[in-house]
Amino acid sequence: MKENMETVQMSAEERKEYEAFRAERMKKEAVERMRQDREAYKQLVDETVNAIFPGLEEISGLLAQRKKEAYDRFQQALAMKTELYEKAVGYKSHTFINNEGNRRITLGQNEVDAYDDTVNEGIAKVKAFIESLAKDDDSKMLVEGILKLLTKDNKGNLKASRVMQLRKMADESGNEQFIDGVRIIEAAYRPTVSKFYVRAERKLDNGEWVAVPLGMTEA
Secondary structure, three states: OOOOOOOOOOOHHHHHHHHHHHHHHHHHHHHHHHHHHHHHHHHHHHHHHHHHHHHHHHHHHHHHHHHHHHHHHHHHHHHHHHHHHOOOOOOOEEEEEOOOOOEEEEEEOOEEOOEOOOHHHHHHHHHHHHHOOOOOHHHHHHHHHHHHHHOOOOOOOOOHHHHHHHHHHHHHHOOHHHHHHHHHHHHOEOOEEOOOEEEEEEEOOOOOEEEOOOOOOOO
16 A cells, blocks of 8 residues: 655745755754764763772782782891891892792882982083083084983983983093082982882793783783
């Protein structure tokens, strides 16, 4: 049975208005679908974060607990190391290996280069001397190379190893301004210590040491 179809006659102007109305309605429908899809996305993210987060917190807590356990358990070994070898145990890095020689654990803290604000006075003094040496193209290249040693990292600090290079150059130059500038930089050095870390490594049959992943990005 065929459905009755009604044919509507439209003028060109009416047709134009109808098409505009139809396009506007489709646009609104598309905007509404997009709004609904975005809401669905946000809801999905919310549910996933809340579902996964507790497990990650549990892993983090367990890792922190095991790191503390390693630190506490090795305190006796560190005390014996100091006594037996008559050497004060500074806290930078200590590596312990089992008798079979196939497992090792390293405990320690990293030292991060940092300086107080007086470092800028030293840098200015060194730069003034170094830049005064630029007489020709060859000396300008040398000066640029030396000035790179004064380049700060993304945290605004100088590398201690570069300051050591500057110290050697200053001593060799014999220039008091250069030497004093480096001296100011050295006196401004205030290294900071990072959080305690634990590294665990296993020795393969081929003699290669491989790390046991202990971080989220490594596992």
